[in-house]
Amino acid sequence: MKIILFSKNKHKAREIQNILDLEVNIFSDFVESFDVIENATTFKGNAILKVKALQERLPKEILKDYILMSEDSGICIEELDYKPGIYSSRYANINDFNNKENINNAKDASDIDNINKVIKELNNKNITSSNAYFISCVAVIKNKQILTTHGFLSGKVINKILGNRGFGYDPIFIPNGFEKSLGELDSDIKDSISHRFRALNLMKILIR
Numbered sequence: 001m002k003i004i005l006f007s008k009n010k011h012k013a014r015e016i017q018n019i020l021d022l023e024v025n026i027f028s029d030f031v032e033s034f035d036v037i038e039n040a041t042t043f044k045g046n047a048i049l050k051v052k053a054l055q056e057r058l059p060k061e062i063l064k065d066y067i068l069m070s071e072d073s074g075i076c077i078e079e080l081d082y083k084p085g086i087y088s089s090r091y092a093n094i095n096d097f098n099n100k101e102n103i104n105n106a107k108d109a110s111d112i113d114n115i116n117k118v119i120k121e122l123n124n125k126n127i128t129s130s131n132a133y134f135i136s137c138v139a140v141i142k143n144k145q146i147l148t149t150h151g152f153l154s155g156k157v158i159n160k161i162l163g164n165r166g167f168g169y170d171p172i173f174i175p176n177g178f179e180k181s182l183g184e185l186d187s188d189i190k191d192s193i194s195h196r197f198r199a200l201n202l203m204k205i206l207i208r
């Protein structure tokens with residue numbers, strides 16, 4: 001079984017390759033790299049937008065030999081009304097969550113800017129941590145059928161940056177049952193407990 005993965009996030013792609021014991025190829029080895037406007041209202045909606053965009057771009061003769069895959073993910077922080085959620089990659093560039101135009105026009109922000117925004121919002125509320133969870137939705141097209149699975153990782157976000165491993169919000173996220181952040185823990189540990197690992201494990205069963 002061979003997979004073509006749509007992702008422009010190198011860290012995410014590396015994790016997926018590490019977790020799946022299958023041949024995982026990156027889409028840009030088959031077609032010129034392209035962007036997808038992620039304007040759905042759910043993780044599942046955005047994951048499906050990405051995998052369908054991949055299907056449209058790939059030459060038809062390739063499609064029959066591969067399973068197509070995408071993933072959409074983010075973090076929901078309880079004390080911040082479960083934000084940033086589906087807007088995790090552009091969080092620092094959103095000034096007004098009540099303004100749809102502002103949300104839609106916001107560009108992806110750097111990991112450090114997103115982290116600093118979370119820390120600022122926690123500090124504004126005079127709290128040092130909050131329960132939070134990561135979500136991953138994996139979407140696959142196999143034999144023209146669309147399949148999706150979800151995975152979750154619960155823990156807490158803190159108002160301090162700990163470690164520099166992983167990506168995104170990892171340095172401020174401590175998984176339940178651990179005392180270290182995902183920025184400090186070994187990547188093999190993250191890849192054995194993560195939201196992505198859980199969603200991919202469920203997907204493995206569906207595509208077997």
Ligand code: ITT
Nearest residue numbers: 007008009071072073074075088089167168169170
């Ligand atoms: P794609 O090309 O695959 O869409 P992306 O980085 O734009 O890559 P998403 O739209 O799914 O991916 O946004 C996910 C954001 O959520 C990502 O930028 C991180 O900030 C955050 N995130 C998701 N999974 C994470 C993880 O395992 N650790 C830390 N942050 C994570």
